[in-house]
Amino acid sequence: MASKFHALMYPWFASGxxxxxxxxxxxLGEKGHRVTFLLPKKALKQFEHLNLYPHHIVFRTVTVPHVDGLPLGVETASDIPISSTNLLASAMDLTRPQVEDVVRALEPDLIFFDFAHWIPEVAREFGAKSVDYLLLSAAAVATLIVPGGCEFGVAPPGYPSSKVLLHQKDVYSMKPVANSTEDFAALQERFTASITKCDVILIKACKELEGEFCNYVERKFEKKILFTGPMLPQADTTIPLEAQWSNWLGGFESGSVVFCAFGSQTIMEKDQFQELCLGMELTGLPFLVAVKPPRGTSTIQEALPEGFEERVNGRGVVWGGWVQQPLILSHPSVGCFVSHCGQGSMWESLVSDCQIVLVPQIAEQVINARFMSEELEVSVEVAREETGWFSKESLRDAIESVMNRDSELGNRVRKNHTKWRKTITSPGLMNGYVDDLIESFKDLIVHETNHD
Structure with a gap:
């Protein structure tokens, strides 16, 4: 077999x-392997700048068919509430003939996928190997994906830690994902079919951090499991932080600003959004909040609490658009990151110097937050009421607990955060994982060739 392979990638239509x-x-491109990357037409402009090896990585677009129940023109998850995930997944399923045409024409060796559970069938038909790339922490895979799963608050035999389990009070975290139990069942079925049919499972996890969970997952799946390690992006030093934010942040002391962002899919209820704003105000600290307008509103301004803008003028900004999150986190004035603890944000928070406060929104994020706060002890999770909502006071208290220089808790999480950041950014760790992955992929392809 040639030393270089050709991979096709077809991820779920979401930024994360x-x-x-x-x-x-x-x-893969850095090591000279070819990648054909499939994504919706509208997403191309948003992501093509992230291609650092255009000689090796080529984008191809798919046309996303319309599905009843979705607004016309929807192509990515950022255009819809998270409860419409199943409808967009149905639209993705309808792209199968387009994907088959690409595979037939290009004959890739490997096909990477996540939501498109039919990819293993396509791969098999055209002699490729399928890789189910699970963009979940090993803890989330162990809790939500492993066959048999976990009941609320009950660890199955061999499960590594009771600290990260979902409890009855976390039932709120299930609601945003689906409108009904049928929706849940459909999503679960999709994951199960993907895992069952694929040739190999790839998990975005790092054994140095999640060793016991990685071992548990490996024992539970009767299939080869690969781990990416800390798959951190290479910093593009040619793109600076937008002047609007570098100028604003530049007006505050080092480590004093609280930055809050909840990802591209979280749409809060208006009352909870206002509680978030008021909690930020109560800290007395400068803050930048970047979240989508809450449900039922079209702009951030119309949803703000009465008199809020006047009271925080000069020290607080609430922004409804996209921001350069990694660049903001690396700005010297930013000292605290209030996050929903989605997988991407989890890793970005770990490699930052910021204190971490977590407000998870859905089940996977709750597990990530427990892992960060209870297992690694690098963050604080905001306390919630039985309804699943948080109060402005609980948000303020969590932020103050890590930002207060005399706080025992703040010093403990800072110390642990520094230790784990050094581990995952240590020279050679990420490259070691990448080299091992490439060898595993080559073995997979060679095995197929020999088998034929």
Whole structure:
């Protein structure tokens, strides 16, 4: 077999999926392997700048068919509430003939996918190997994906830690994902079919951090499991932080600003959004909040609490658009990151110097937050009421607990965060994982060739 392989990538139509697939594509491209990257037409402009090896990585677009229930023109998850995930997944399923045409024409050796559970069938038909790339922490895979799963608050035999389990009070975290139990069942079925049919499972996890969970997952799946390690993006030093934010942040003391962002899919209820704003105000610290307008509103301004803008003028900004999150986190004035603890944000927070406060929104994020706060002890999770909502006071208290220089808790999480950041950014760790992955992929392809 030739020493270089050709991989096709077809991630779920969401920023939090396309971006890490591209990080992996760049690692393969850096080593001289070819990647054909499929994504919706509208997403191309948003992501093509992340291609660091255009000689090796080529984008191809798919046309996303319309599905009843979705607004016309929807192509990515950022255009819809998370409860419409199943409808967009149905639209993705309808792209199968386009994908088959690409595979027939290009004859890739490997096909990477996540939501498109039919990819293993396509791969088999055209002599490729399928890789199910799970963009979940090993803890989340162990809790939500492993056959048999976990009941609320009950660890199955061999499960590594009771600290990260979902509890009955976390039932709120299930609601945003689906409108009904049928929706849940459909999503679960999709994951199960993907895992069952694929040739190999790839998990975005790092054994140095999640060793016991990685071992548990390996024992539970009767299939080869690969781990990416800390698949961190290469910093593009040619793109600076937008002047609007570098100028604003530049007006504050080092480590004093609280930055809050909840990802591209979180749409809050208006009352909870206002509680978030008021909690930020109560800290007395400068803050930048970047979240989508809450449900039922079209702009951030119309949803702000009465008199809020006047009271925080000069020290607080609430922004409804996209921001350069990694660049903001690396700005010297930013000292705290209030996050929903999605997978991408989890890793970005770990490699930052910021204190970490977590407000998870859905089940996978709750598990990530427990892992960060209870297992690694690098962050603080905001306390919630039985309804699943948080109060402005609980948000303020969590931020103050890590930002207060005399706080025992703040010093403990800072110390642990520094230790784990050094581990995952240590020279050679990420490249070691990438080299091992490439060898595993080559073995997979060679085995197929020999088998034929």
């Amino acid at each position: 999926h396309i971006t890490p697939f591209l990080h992996l594509a760049n690692k």
